Amino acid sequence: MRVLVTGGCGYKGHVLVPKLLKYGYAVRVIDTQWFGSFHSYHPRLEVQMGDIRNIDDIWFKGIDAIIHLASIANDPCGDLNPKLTWETSCLATMQLADEAARQGITQFIYASSGSVYGVKQEKRVTENLSLDPISEYNKTKMVSERVLLSYQDRMAVQILRPATVCGLSTRMRLDVSVNMLTMQALTKGKITVFGGAQIRPNIHIEDICDVYLHLLNDKNTVGIFNAGFENISILDIAQMINEQVACEIVLTESNDPRSYRLDSSKLLKTGFVPKKTVYDAIAEIIYAYRRGKLDDQAHFHNLLWMKQNDLAERFAS
Numbered sequence: 001m002r003v004l005v006t007g008g009c010g011y012k013g014h015v016l017v018p019k020l021l022k023y024g025y026a027v028r029v030i031d032t033q034w035f036g037s038f039h040s041y042h043p044r045l046e047v048q049m050g051d052i053r054n055i056d057d058i059w060f061k062g063i064d065a066i067i068h069l070a071s072i073a074n075d076p077c078g079d080l081n082p083k084l085t086w087e088t089s090c091l092a093t094m095q096l097a098d099e100a101a102r103q104g105i106t107q108f109i110y111a112s113s114g115s116v117y118g119v120k121q122e123k124r125v126t127e128n129l130s131l132d133p134i135s136e137y138n139k140t141k142m143v144s145e146r147v148l149l150s151y152q153d154r155m156a157v158q159i160l161r162p163a164t165v166c167g168l169s170t171r172m173r174l175d176v177s178v179n180m181l182t183m184q185a186l187t188k189g190k191i192t193v194f195g196g197a198q199i200r201p202n203i204h205i206e207d208i209c210d211v212y213l214h215l216l217n218d219k220n221t222v223g224i225f226n227a228g229f230e231n232i233s234i235l236d237i238a239q240m241i242n243e244q245v246a247c248e249i250v251l252t253e254s255n256d257p258r259s260y261r262l263d264s265s266k267l268l269k270t271g272f273v274p275k276k277t278v279y280d281a282i283a284e285i286i287y288a289y290r291r292g293k294l295d296d297q298a299h300f301h302n303l304l305w306m307k308q309n310d311l312a313e314r315f316a317s
Contacts, residue, residue: 002026003216004063006052006096007070009037012111014170016067016209021045023213030059031070034311035299038170051315052092055099065107065219066100067212068093071140074175075115076303078137081312089140094147101154107219109158109212110148112141114201114228114262116161124263127161127224145224156219162208163201163228163262167281168288174300178202178278181238182285183296185247195254196235201228201262204276214272221270228262229274241282 001024008017008029017039020027026044031037033049050056052070071089072078078085093110100108117125118132133139148157166178174183177200184191211227232240238249288294299305306312 001064002028002062004028004030004059004066006030006066006068007111009033009035009039009047009171010069010073011169011171011173012165012205012209013069014038015167015205016069016212017045019209019213020216025216028059028063032315034309034315035171035302035305051088052096053087055092055095057099057103060099060103060105063103063105065109065216066096066105067109067111067216068096069111071111072137073302075135075137077306077312078135078140080303080306081316082136084312084316085136086140089137090144090147093144097148097151101151105155107156107158107216108148108151109215110144110160112145112159112161112224113138114161114163114226114260116142116145117260120260123261125226125261126263127226127266152222156222158215158219158222159224160208160211160215161224161226161262162211163203163226163230165205165208166202166278167205167276168284168294169205172294172297172300173302174296175302175304177234178237178281179285181234182241182245182282183289185241185245186286186289187296189246190248190250191238191241192250192252193234193238194252195256196238196251197233197259198254198256199231199233199259199261201260202230202232202237202278203228204274204278204281206276207274210275211267211272214270218270225267225270226262226264227267228264230278231261232278237278240279244279244282245286 009031030050072085
């Protein structure tokens, strides 16, 4: 089976693609490679530099399923150039789905976001709650979901709404909460927590990639699924880090009071079982850093790297 992975050179892609290869899939990656590509050679792997706004028919040759990860990731990056965000994260998704249906591809797995719910007071944020996205990034995800659901009669559409991802990747991200706070503790001996009481859902990167594999192996499990198994306050995350690496925790005021809790019961009922935790992610980052396998590089920070290289303007149409 051959799988097309868009955005396969990103944070999740660098964990997902080796897993796909391990389990016997042939993989074609399409990515702009803004942040580089660190995939090792494999006879069943093709890595192509490409912009999903400019679809090429050859991408789909021999493809059985698509895992669509590509987007302008996170709120601050999406706000740099809203037009580019809509073109890349939404319009391109529509074009990709349309071409996939034309080419007879029968399975489409989409990486949406748990942030499409906006601010919720409910203790259990389930898939049937209303969507109230706040940022351009969230809005593109919501619209893309609706576009893809219109293709349900032509292919199996599987939509994931992941929590904030944490843990190690070859193309690391140090601008997401657990990873960022752990690196602060290691490099500065101090963690700065804004607010602290906000509850946020989290998922280990190994688990979210295993969810993609889980759905890929069962195209009859269709629809929308939350994917986040630990709803933890920012302060609790800081204290978990402090248990593993001694550091000062500094609390400051925050203008972002958002708290939300993902309920992933629907996904668990499909038979998926998570294997790793936030605590594991923290331990793995500490281990890699102390052995010289991880350091704080500019391209591990999406917003910083995009600004330094003027990517939002250079790639605007």
